[in-house]
């Protein structure tokens with residue numbers, strides 16, 4: 001399949017609510033996304049660039065985005081943001097979270113400026129990014145949420161968010177741009193092999209390609225299976241939570257099978273407190289729950305920056 005066919009096919013299955021704002025970094029992938037969307041929905045596409053001064057070259061990226069958007073008549077909102085990372089959080093993670101907040105602010109600013117509510121935001125991660133995310137998850141021993149890798153569509157803060165290129169190899173996007181004589185900005189850190197993600201991209205993916213030529217498609221299928229199974233587990237947890245309440249009643253938790261108990265504990269801590277317990281912490285919590293037969297029996301386990309404790313008939317997570 002040619003690069004153009006791959007992109008056309010990806011966009012065929014992409015039917016966002018319009019107007020759409022593309023998260024535009026100036027890199028190859030989002031340059032291709034801006035141009036492909038503007039070609040398909042002229043006049044309905046805007047762009048947001050997050051200027052987060054992490055690198056000295058940040059001004060050049062913003063300048064590139066301004067020029068391309070002017071040339072193609074795409075309204076652009078540049079949002080400045082400075083990521084501060086909390087203790088225990090990686091700078092990349094802090095930058096990613098700050099970028100999502102900035103994209104949301106950018107979409108609101110575009111809505112006010114265009115006097116038409118932006119309905120959707122599209123990101124340009126592609127099939128290679130998806131495989132890298134999956135391999136990183138496997139290397140951490142992640143559970144189903146990690147193996148599901150990145151979703152192609154979700155809703156948040158009143159917007160529909162999309163990743164329409166998840167099935168398109170990165171090389172196809174570059175070929176598509178090159179065929180139109182369109183340049184892009186190269187992030188100098190992408191070649192830095194000090195980052196695990198870059199070692200995966202430059203060393204692991206070519207080796208995988210040689211052994212499993214279809215790995216992008218088949219790995220993506222596995223991620224979809226994991227995402228489906230994860231959605232089912234969420235439903236089971238929600239049903240169990242109706243019976244146990246949230247925070248959960250100890251007696252109700254004790255009636256569940258070990259797998260459902262772990263699933264509900266994970267769900268409770270994550271949905272209500274944004275905390276993901278490790279497998280070892282869950283095992284310890286379940287051990288304390290099983291030992292908790294008498295009314296006065298204490299439960300106390302440190303999870304993230306808080307403690308899971310018994311309070312009367314319930315478990316509580318306290319900071």
Ligand SMILES: Nc1ncnc2c1ncn2[C@@H]1O[C@H](COP(=O)(O)OP(=O)(O)OP(=O)(O)O)[C@@H](O)[C@H]1O
Pocket residue numbers: 022023024025026027028029030031048049050051052099122123124125129187
């Ligand atoms: N500074 C930014 N401003 C706006 N959107 C961004 C920015 N950085 C990244 N994004 C969006 O998030 C997606 C994933 O980010 P990532 O850092 O993996 O991509 P990138 O390599 O910087 O850029 P590209 O995907 O454009 O080549 C990008 O495809 C783009 O849609």
